Amino acid sequence: MNKIEKKTYSITTYGCDMNKSDSERLASALESLGYSLVKKNKVPDLLVFNSCSVRQSAVDRIYGQMGKFTSFKKKNPDFRAAVTGCILPKDRKKLLKRFDFIFNIKDLDKLALILKEPKKYYKLSKEEIASFRVAARKQDFEERSDECSSFRVAARKQDFEERSDECSSFRVAARKQDFEERSDECSYFKIRPKYHNKFSCLVPISFGCNRFCTYCAVPYTRGLEINRPSKDILNEVKELISEGPKEIILLGQTVSSWQDPKDKNYVFVDLLKDLEKLPGKFWIRFNSPYVLDFNDKLIDFLAEAQKINNYLNLPIQSGNNQILKKMKREYSAGQYLKVLSSLKDRVPDFSFSTDIIVGFCGETEKQFQDSFNVFKKISPSMAYIAKYSTRPGTVAAKIFKDSVPLKIKKQRHAELTRLLRQTSKSNLQKEVGRTLEVLVNDYLPNKKECLAKTRNFKAIRFKGNKKLLGKFVKVKIVKTREFELEGKLFKN
Ligand code: 5AD
Numbered sequence: 001m002n003k004i005e006k007k008t009y010s011i012t013t014y015g016c017d018m019n020k021s022d023s024e025r026l027a028s029a030l031e032s033l034g035y036s037l038v039k040k041n042k043v044p045d046l047l048v049f050n051s052c053s054v055r056q057s058a059v060d061r062i063y064g065q066m067g068k069f070t071s072f073k074k075k076n077p078d079f080r081a082a083v084t085g086c087i088l089p090k091d092r093k094k095l096l097k098r099f100d101f102i103f104n105i106k107d108l109d110k111l112a113l114i115l116k117e118p119k120k121y122y123k124l125s126k127e128e129i130a131s132f133r134v135a136a137r138k139q140d141f142e143e144r145s146d147e148c149s150s151f152r153v154a155a156r157k158q159d160f161e162e163r164s165d166e167c168s169s170f171r172v173a174a175r176k177q178d179f180e181e182r183s184d185e186c187s188y189f190k191i192r193p194k195y196h197n198k199f200s201c202l203v204p205i206s207f208g209c210n211r212f213c214t215y216c217a218v219p220y221t222r223g224l225e226i227n228r229p230s231k232d233i234l235n236e237v238k239e240l241i242s243e244g245p246k247e248i249i250l251l252g253q254t255v256s257s258w259q260d261p262k263d264k265n266y267v268f269v270d271l272l273k274d275l276e277k278l279p280g281k282f283w284i285r286f287n288s289p290y291v292l293d294f295n296d297k298l299i300d301f302l303a304e305a306q307k308i309n310n311y312l313n314l315p316i317q318s319g320n321n322q323i324l325k326k327m328k329r330e331y332s333a334g335q336y337l338k339v340l341s342s343l344k345d346r347v348p349d350f351s352f353s354t355d356i357i358v359g360f361c362g363e364t365e366k367q368f369q370d371s372f373n374v375f376k377k378i379s380p381s382m383a384y385i386a387k388y389s390t391r392p393g394t395v396a397a398k399i400f401k402d403s404v405p406l407k408i409k410k411q412r413h414a415e416l417t418r419l420l421r422q423t424s425k426s427n428l429q430k431e432v433g434r435t436l437e438v439l440v441n442d443y444l445p446n447k448k449e450c451l452a453k454t455r456n457f458k459a460i461r462f463k464g465n466k467k468l469l470g471k472f473v474k475v476k477i478v479k480t481r482e483f484e485l486e487g488k489l490f491k492n
């Protein structure tokens, strides 16, 4: 990349770990172009919003920031604002009216051009940028858009069973893609991130998603799944742990569907096994798996693994089978329960969180009650409860009506949140009296408290000192607080 004049930048990230990881790559790409992080309370030359658009609320937050731009421009005439991340085409158009430019996070290798001549970049993007998208769309989209209209017809006939079969052709088409080519094309992976946290590092292993859950924007904003070669992942992790990090978080939209682009027989569990073999004391977490990827081989391995966390975020999305079908989640509530009970039985001290959506198109009171009852039964330690919001361009936006009133969505959200307080508390209660190994990831000097996580990802605080940051220590659990534990440093 060519160096350009010394300028300052700032990045505001809204979203999940994947967005945070994108920001780490963006920071590194900007710094390689001569940009430096803006000083506190100064207006940068470049402000980048890196946002997810999985829910409308994230997009609204960007809109909420736009009012400040006029005063920023007055303070710094060179001020420019940009947007990247998972942005839907409809939002892109609107945002372009107020932002100086918008770019695809996968195009970081073209950042010099993007910063200098965004118009040229946009023109390029039509023809050759997002090569994977072009490849994917050229070969699949015509086919897929036909399928999509049959989806619509079927939907109107309310023939969901048949439609979910049809939909698997989405994935077949996607998998027919030449993964090798696409992973090479994704230069995004080649940029070494500026890791934000010294002790806990985000390592993306795939990009995009082939599942096309009907409510979800991700396959449209990030494109079809691209897997990163195992060699690169193993090298990055090896390097990281030799430099000090104690926790590695593998990321992917459906992280468990990862397979090596050069050897399709080398799948997610094989990668975990090789990571586990790396020498040194460290923990590995992965986010977020898909329930149907949990076969015996993976569960057997997780049951014995020492470095892989005994915690999972396992999204259920709904506890009602009709809604699950309508969402094109390809499992039933029963299948989810089966996988979960196998994990609970086999993996020592297993703990989990889930994602669940309330008020999806047409969700009746009875269907919500199914979600409520299943939630109670599975009793997660934590849950990300979302009120459904229509994402333009998704299958749900095209064929279903967002018919549940906001008031009802809020009530259902509140009901599940109340239930979560109970399930979280009863999960935390089990730990009281135990002495557990924890990894210290933060220190609050005012309170002289360390914040840490257990291997099964329960949050804990205890009196300690700054020197414990990034260390594994033993803590005796004394009581529960809301969504966390309180303990005492154990000295032997
Ligand atoms: N509305 C509400 N929640 C959504 N999610 C994804 N798309 C939507 C949507 N349109 C939630 C899912 C997913 C999490 C990342 O965000 O629960 O697991």
Ligand code: SF4
Binding pocket: 209, 210, 211, 212, 213, 216, 217, 218, 219, 253, 254, 290
């Ligand atoms: Fe979205 Fe479904 Fe892919 Fe998750 S699996 S990113 S919810 S399409």
